[in-house]
Amino acid sequence: MGSSNGDDAGNGGAGGGKEERIYVSVRVRPLSSKEIERKDPSDWEVINNTTIIFKNNLPDRSMSPSAYTYDRVFDYNCDTRKVYEEGAKEIALSVLSGINSSIFAYGQTSSGKTYTMNGIAEYFVEDIYDYMEKHEEREFLLKFSAMEIYNEAVRDLLSSDNSHLRLLDDPERGTIVEKLTEETLRDESHLKELLAICEAQRQIGETTLNEASSRSHQILRLTIESSAREFRASSLAATVNFVDLAGSERASQTLSAGTRLKEGSHINRSLLTLGTVIRKLSNGRNAHVPYRDSKLTRILQNSLGGNARTAIICTMSPARSHIEQTRNTLLFASCAKEVATSARVNVVMSDKALVKHLQRELARLEDELRYVGSIHKTTNTDELKVKDEQIVKMGKEIKLLIQQRDLGQAQLDNLLRSIGDDQASRRLEETRGLSMRHIRNPFDDVHSSRHWDESSQLSVYRAGTSEDESLTSEASGICYQSPEFGISKCRIPHSNNYYEANLQSSAITRLSETSVGIERYIAQNASRAPEIASETSEDHCKEVQCIEMNDLNVNKDEFSLLLDEDCDNLIPTSFVAKAKAAQSLKHQVGVRRACKNLVKPDIDEPTLWPFGEDFPSFRSSSPSTNLRGKPGPCSDYFGRQNLEENNNAPYSSAKKLLIRPEDASTGNSSISCGSETEALFGLFKKSEFFSDEEVKFKDFKVPEKLPKLQHTRNCEDKLRAKHCKTPSEVDIPSISNFVEGMKEMAQVQCQKQLSKKREMHDTSFDNYMFEKTARDSSTGLLIRCTESPSQWPLEFEKLQREIIELWDACIVSLIHRTYFFLLFKGEPADSIYMEVERRRLSFLKKMISQDNGNDTLSSSIKNLRRERDMLHKRMLKKLSKEEREALYRKWGIKLASKQRRMQLARLLWTNTMDMEQIRESALLVAKLIGLLEPEQALKEMFGLSFTPHKTHRRSSSWKQISSFR
Ligand SMILES: Nc1ncnc2c1ncn2[C@@H]1O[C@H](COP(=O)(O)OP(=O)(O)OP(=O)(O)O)[C@@H](O)[C@H]1O
Numbered sequence: 002m003g004s005s006n007g008d009d010a011g012n013g014g015a016g017g018g019k020e021e022r023i024y025v026s027v028r029v030r031p032l033s034s035k036e037i038e039r040k041d042p043s044d045w046e047v048i049n050n051t052t053i054i055f056k057n058n059l060p061d062r063s064m065s066p067s068a069y070t071y072d073r074v075f076d077y078n079c080d081t082r083k084v085y086e087e088g089a090k091e092i093a094l095s096v097l098s099g100i101n102s103s104i105f106a107y108g109q110t111s112s113g114k115t116y117t118m119n120g121i122a123e124y125f126v127e128d129i130y131d132y133m134e135k136h137e138e139r140e141f142l143l144k145f146s147a148m149e150i151y152n153e154a155v156r157d158l159l160s161s162d163n164s165h166l167r168l169l170d171d172p173e174r175g176t177i178v179e180k181l182t183e184e185t186l187r188d189e190s191h192l193k194e195l196l197a198i199c200e201a202q203r204q205i206g207e208t209t210l211n212e213a214s215s216r217s218h219q220i221l222r223l224t225i226e227s228s229a230r231e232f233r234a235s236s237l238a239a240t241v242n243f244v245d246l247a248g249s250e251r252a253s254q255t256l257s258a259g260t261r262l263k264e265g266s267h268i269n270r271s272l273l274t275l276g277t278v279i280r281k282l283s284n285g286r287n288a289h290v291p292y293r294d295s296k297l298t299r300i301l302q303n304s305l306g307g308n309a310r311t312a313i314i315c316t317m318s319p320a321r322s323h324i325e326q327t328r329n330t331l332l333f334a335s336c337a338k339e340v341a342t343s344a345r346v347n348v349v350m351s352d353k354a355l356v357k358h359l360q361r362e363l364a365r366l367e368d369e370l371r372y373v374g375s376i377h378k379t380t381n382t383d384e385l386k387v388k389d390e391q392i393v394k395m396g397k398e399i400k401l402l403i404q405q406r407d408l409g410q411a412q413l414d415n416l417l418r419s420i421g422d423d424q425a426s427r428r429l430e431e432t433r434g435l436s437m438r439h440i441r442n443p444f445d446d447v448h449s450s451r452h453w454d455e456s457s458q459l460s461v462y463r464a465g466t467s468e469d470e471s472l473t474s475e476a477s478g479i480c481y482q483s484p485e486f487g488i489s490k491c492r493i494p495h496s497n498n499y500y501e502a503n504l505q506s507s508a509i510t511r512l513s514e515t516s517v518g519i520e521r522y523i524a525q526n527a528s529r530a531p532e533i534a535s536e537t538s539e540d541h542c543k544e545v546q547c548i549e550m551n552d553l554n555v556n557k558d559e560f561s562l563l564l565d566e567d568c569d570n571l572i573p574t575s576f577v578a579k580a581k582a583a584q585s586l587k588h589q590v591g592v593r594r595a596c597k598n599l600v601k602p603d604i605d606e607p608t609l610w611p612f613g614e615d616f617p618s619f620r621s622s623s624p625s626t627n628l629r630g631k632p633g634p635c636s637d638y639f640g641r642q643n644l645e646e647n648n649n650a651p652y653s654s655a656k657k658l659l660i661r662p663e664d665a666s667t668g669n670s671s672i673s674c675g676s677e678t679e680a681l682f683g684l685f686k687k688s689e690f691f692s693d694e695e696v697k698f699k700d701f702k703v704p705e706k707l708p709k710l711q712h713t714r715n716c717e718d719k720l721r722a723k724h725c726k727t728p729s730e731v732d733i734p735s736i737s738n739f740v741e742g743m744k745e746m747a748q749v750q751c752q753k754q755l756s757k758k759r760e761m762h763d764t765s766f767d768n769y770m771f772e773k774t775a776r777d778s779s780t781g782l783l784i785r786c787t788e789s790p791s792q793w794p795l796e797f798e799k800l801q802r803e804i805i806e807l808w809d810a811c812i813v814s815l816i817h818r819t820y821f822f823l824l825f826k827g828e829p830a831d832s833i834y835m836e837v838e839r840r841r842l843s844f845l846k847k848m849i850s851q852d853n854g855n856d857t858l859s860s861s862i863k864n865l866r867r868e869r870d871m872l873h874k875r876m877l878k879k880l881s882k883e884e885r886e887a888l889y890r891k892w893g894i895k896l897a898s899k900q901r902r903m904q905l906a907r908l909l910w911t912n913t914m915d916m917e918q919i920r921e922s923a924l925l926v927a928k929l930i931g932l933l934e935p936e937q938a939l940k941e942m943f944g945l946s947f948t949p950h951k952t953h954r955r956s957s958s959w960k961q962i963s964s965f966r
Contacts, residue, residue: 019343019344019345020341020342020343021310021341021342021343021344022338022339022340022341022342023311023312023313023337023338023340023341023342024072024073024088024092024310024311024312024313025071025072025312025313025315025334025335025337025338026071026072026073026074026075026084026087026088026312026313026314026315027053027069027071027073027074027075027314027315027316027317027330027331027334028074028075028079028084028088028113028117028314028315028316028317029045029047029053029074029075029076029077029316029317029318029319030077030112030113030116030316030317030318030319031077031078031319032077032318032319032320033111033318033320036318036320036322039322041320041321041322042057042320042321043319043320043321044056044057044319044320044321044324045317045319045327047074047075047076048068049074050073050074051070051071051072051073051074052068052069052070052071052074053068053069053070053071053074053331054067054068054069055067055068057321069331069334069335071315071334071335071338072088072338073087073088075087075088077319081116081117081120081121081124082120082124084117084120084121084314085120085121085124085125086124088312088314089104089121089125089312089314090124090125090128092104092310092311092312093121093125093128093241093243093312094125094128094129094132095239095241095310095344096223096225096239096240096241097129097132097225097227097237097239098237098239098346099227099237099238099239099346099347099348100239100309100310100344100345100346100347101239101240101241101303101304101308101309101310101344101347102239102240102241102242102304102309102310102311102312102344103241103242103243103244103301103304103309103310103311103312104118104121104241104242104243104244104311104312104313104314105244105246105304105311105312105313105314106118106121106244106245106246106313106314106316107246107249107313107314107315107316107330107333107334107337108246108248108249108315108316108317108330109248109249109317109318109323109326109327109329109330110215110247110248110249111248111318112248112316112317112318112323112326112327112330113316113318114215114245114246114248114316115215115245116316117314117316118219118243118244118245118314119196119200119245121243121314122196122221122243123193123196125241125243126189126192126193126196127189129143129223129225130188130189136227137230138229138230138231139227139228139229139230140227140228140229140230141225141226141227142185142225142226142227143185143186143192143223143224143225144183144184144185144186144223144224144225144226145159145183145184145185145186145192145195145221145222145223145224146159146178146181146182146183146184146221146222146224147159147195147198147199147202147219147220147221147222148166148178148181148219148220148222148300149202149203149217149218149219149220150217150218150220150271150296150297150300151216151217151218153270153271153295153296154296155167155168155178155296155300156202156217157178157180157181157182158198158199158202158203158219159182159184159195159198159199159202160182161202166178166179166180166181167179167180168296168299168300175302175303175307176299176300176302178300183224186223192223196221199219199221203215203217203219215245215247215248216247217247218244218245218246218247218271218297219244219245220242220243220244220300220301221242221243221244221245222240222241222242222243223240223241223243224238224239224240225238225239225240225241226238226349235348235349236348236349237346237347237348237349238347238348238349239346239347242301242304242309244301244304246272246275246297247271247272249269249272249326249329249330249333270295271295271296271297271298272297273295274291274294274295274297274298275295275297275298275305276333276336277291277294278290278291278292278298278305278306279305279333279336279337279340280336282305282306282339282340282341283336283337283338283339283340284339290306292305304342305340305342306340306341306342306343307342307343308342308343308344308345308347309342309344310342310344311340311342313334313337315330315331315333315334315337316330317330317331733816733871733930733931734816734817734820736820736824736932739817739820739821739824740820740824743821743824743834743837793827793829793832794827796832797827797831797832797835798827800832800835800836800839801822801825801827801835802913802916803839804821804835804838804839804842805818805822805913805919806913807839807842807843807845807846808842808910808913809910809911809913810842810846810849811842811845811846811849811861812858812861812862812864812865813842814864814865814868815865815868815869815872815909815910815922815926816868816926816930818910818922818923818926819922819923819926819927819930819932820932821838822919822920822923823923823924823927823932849861869903869906869907869909870903870906872906872909872926872929872930873902873903873905873906874902875929875930876902876905876906876929877902879928879929879931880928880929885901885902888905888925889901889904889905891921892904892905892908894908908922909922909925909926910922910923910926
């Protein structure tokens with residue numbers, strides 16, 4: 002065979018076939034006896050193995066090509082073996098390599114198609130069996146089937162049943178003939194028998210040209226599967242088709258009529274489609290190829306441009322009388338020469354082989370899984386190891402802390418004993434006829450801070466006034482912390498009255514340090530509440546003991562507070578004792594910090610104080626250093642005083658004033674026992690944080706005119722000077738500090754929420770408080786948020802806008818706004834933080850409005866200016882020129898204008914109605930202050946969880962952030 006086919010039959014890969022052209026040869030038969038008889042001349046001459054020429058110079062032949070070239074041209078004297086050997090063998094035998102192949106015989110009737118095809122099939126069968134004999138190492142399976150397409154009906158040539166067979170489309174095998182008999186060949190003779198049957202079964206009729214004309218298209222199909230005997234994992238399987246087409250002549254030429262005419266039309270339909278298919282394929286594969294237009298092309302689709310090697314042998318008569326048909330045949334052959342097919346080796350896996358293959362694949366995947374699992378396991382093991390180490394380490398720390406606690410407890414007990422606990426009791430009994438009962442000293446039963454939290458949700462201190470076991474609550478002094486925003490109440494009985502007052506929550510948060518004093522106060526004063534009011538502040542101050550902190554020989558009878566080194570703040574002695582004993586606080590610094598937890602800020606308006614000035618002795622030796630100041634530049638984020646080292650400063654934004662009841666009722670002003678008193682118990686004035694009910698006393702009416710507090714402006718000035726930084730010194734609070742503050746704030750709120758349900762069935766007084774809780778808007782918001790999550794997005798948007806407006810109104814730090822804005826983006830758990838922020842800002846706004854535009858506002862403006870100044874400077878450092886210019890354009894700042902950075906800084910956070918501008922502002926500020934990845938500053942990073950948790954350590958964020966207010 003020619004080089005175009007190559008010698009690489011069977012080399013096609015299983016995955017993709019090798020493209021090759023259809024092998025086209027032309028066979029010229031000898032003139033038949035009839036043609037010779039009528040002296041029909043031969044006009045064709047084979048000049049070489051590949052070319053045939055028309056040798057007659059007839060006038061009407063001038064337009065036709067005179068020479069035709071093909072892969073092979075066989076002259077009339079070539080026998081069929083040669084035709085087979087050189088025109089079909091290689092392709093036909095590709096089937097042994099697992100490659101589909103097809104051999105076609107095409108030509109007009111009586112041109113020698115059947116003559117040629119029968120010979121080829123015979124030689125092929127011989128070769129196949131010869132091959133099989135020579136390849137005993139392989140096992141072969143041959144299956145034979147045969148069909149004819151007669152009048153566009155498919156018939157099984159191996160079946161005596163003349164019924165028409167249907168064609169089916171199989172997604173894997175293509176078009177298949179339904180119910181076509183497929184005989185498994187036993188041997189060569191068996192095949193020859195079957196071939197004989199086919200020949201006998203084929204439709205034959207007499208035409209003018211051929212006495213035994215084949216009137217149908219015959220397809221003989223041999224499928225060969227072969228596999229190596231010793232290695233049967235896979236086998237090769239392919240099919241070879243021997244296609245003997247019906248005559249391609251026109252019906253008129255065969256002088257057909259009746260049945261023959263009908264046959265001709267059907268024959269020509271299939272041949273016409275075959276011609277179209279070949280032509281389309283020869284022109285390129287992009288065009289639609291009408292395989293389905295005829296049964297012939299549909300069945301042989303793979304052999305025509307598909308997965309098969311194909312050879313076409315065009316037979317022709319050299320007689321002049323057939324010149325037209327011969328030329329058509331040659332033209333068809335020329336066209337077919339251009340058609341390419343793409344045959345590939347068909348590897349078939351046996352079921353057994355398939356199972357084996359799948360088993361191997363499964364084993365491989367399992368290995369991979371085990372490998373991945375082992376990596377994962379290793380990782381887990383490593384993680385567990387680290388965690389185990391952490392557990393061991395934490396265990397050691399816990400052990401150490403327990404030791405320290407026990408030591409502290411022992412020392413405290415000794416201390417209490419040494420300072421005369423008994424004496425205190427005796428003294429109380431002697432002087433007031435009271436006994437301390439049911440006192441729950443938090444240090445006695447606090448085994449862990451958790452316990453303290455638990456108890457702080459409920460009544461905390463109870464001092465009995467008699468030894469009667471049937472002590473009623475009316476007879477007792479009660480001081481406890483309510484869940485209502487952490488507020489606490491003290492109730493002091495006297496006669497038929499008892500006085501109640503709210504204690505600022507922050508003080509109670511630290512009640513562990515002050516409890517003894519509270520208890521004693523209650524115990525001591527339960528029977529003399531009215532008298533308290535009559536005592537003067539001078540008297541009170543006389544009682545104050547200022548004890549040096551190293552002097553632990555304090556008299557426990559006296560509720561004494563230690564002053565810190567500056568005598569700015571107070572700390573109960575019991576706390577000092579504990580602090581010292583536990584060695585958790587370092588002398589003065591520790592004490593000072595603890596003391597400053599108790600510091601209370603500014604007082605503008607009075608709140609009634611039922612206890613008078615006989616409150617346990619404490620004083621400030623340095624009144625000028627009291628911490629009265631207005632929320633403003635020196636106030637922290639929540640309006641609290643901005644105290645250096647005030648790491649644990651409680652919430653104390655509300656103003657307060659301590660006056661004696663009678664002073665309150667008479668309007669006399671007698672303020673003064675010092676800010677420390679206020680700080681310790683921090684009574685709140687009526688404020689946005691607390692309602693009327695929370696601050697009024699049951700047995701006192703709030704006087705219309707209340708004494709004005711005499712501010713010590715020096716203090717404010719001093720604080721301002723001390724804590725407010727110059728622009729160049731402006732520090733940027735870290736987001737973690739900011740978050741820490743948020744957590745603490747929300748903690749109070751969460752505790753309130755949690756305790757609400759728990760307390761619902763408590764005393765009537767408690768119910769009173771909880772009814773308040775239920776009315777509380779924050780609580781309401783949270784409930785709405787958790788129970789109607791679908792409403793929350795709207796609520797959030799509304800709340801966010803309100804907060805943005807309030808930030809603007811309160812001239813809040815841009816950095817604070819940025820942190821807040823970026824952190825709280827609308828998750829349900831944000832509600833608590835947002836509500837706290839809203840209430841805080843509302844309170845601040847009111848404070849500012851009450852300030853009548855004085856220093857507070859101007860200071861805030863000044864600080865905001867400093868902040869903008871800082872941001873404008875950072876633009877140079879943090880932004881490239883291109884980034885800056887892009888921002889100028891975005892913000893509508895002319896590139897040619899001056900002080901563009903400052904212009905931009907002044908625009909930030911200004912348009913509160915434009916959320917896009919707000920968002921842009923937040924992102925820009927975040928970038929400028931070094932919050933490089935604001936999106937990563939998620940609440941989760943900082944544990945901003947709604948779950949309440951203890952955080953007694955207060956961050957310095959308040960101080961830092963406040964410096965921008
Ligand atoms: N190469 C050849 N050498 C000798 N005789 C041939 C050759 N080719 C064909 N013949 C003879 O020509 C006659 C017609 O051949 P054949 O039946 O094979 O034609 P056909 O193309 O199959 O016709 P139809 O399409 O009508 O079946 C037969 O008698 C056959 O023996």
